[in-house]
Amino acid sequence: MKTSRFLTLTAGFLLAPLVLLAEGDNATAPKLTDANIAAIVVAANDIDIHAGKLAEKQAENADAKGLGEMMVRDHTAVNQQAKDLVTKLNVTPEPNDLSRKLRAVAKKTYAELKSKHGAEFDRAYVANEVAYHQSVISVVQTMLIPAAHNAELKTLLEQVVPALQAHLEHAKHVQAELK
């Protein structure tokens, strides 16, 4: 219920904060294992790397392109750290309902972004980054960190939050410039 509500709201350009996902309905919230969390983290990073690579190619505005480069660079680094950690912990990322649906929604979003060009693409990409980071920060803080069992995984998640917040701040700055 919670998951589908989030996915409905974030379809298109992810304009609703994912905080809704964490609100209420806790009784039906899926129990996340560390393997599930790892799969969600990798999916969330992959999605933003993919969109960032599109912006590197398709963005017209230098700041929108720069934002894409930042996303590719930082989320690739976070993904590598996550993959190194799960290898060390001998945990295999286990896709779950949320990670699968996250990828499905992102596929649709990517197709919509790809169909846009010029200033329209720039605005849509940056707006998506703002909404996406708001959502992901909320999920990491309210769902993933509390659910993480392994201390090193929890620490990694906690370390990711400031980076996501800096991305959000920068994306908002670029968004204001594009208006």
Next chain:
Amino acid sequence: MKTNIIWAIALFAGAVVPAVPCLFAGEPPATTHVVHIRSMAFNPKVVTIAPGDAITWINDDIVMHGAKSSDPKNPWQSKDLLAHASWTKRFERGGAYVCPYHPTMTGEIVVTAKGGGRAEDHDTAP
């Protein structure tokens, strides 16, 4: 054996010679200050040093950072700092700097005059 003696002399000379001018001049040796890059911020944000002191930046974050002068008249830039990497540079002049990859991350180096006041940069351009 001969090689070991040469190495010992070289190490002794390396350790002592740089300190000699300071002893004779009565000046304190240069200090190395540390700036930790943590949670997407330079910590401390403002570092106050004496002329000739060094600053070492250590990246405690999980994403790549760097430090780059914001002053076009005094350009310098660190190497790329991957997670856990560090980089050191000596400074005679202060100024603002930024992470080249995260424009929201800014810091400042303040170089104090030898008497304790803030050193002023003098523009020698005509």
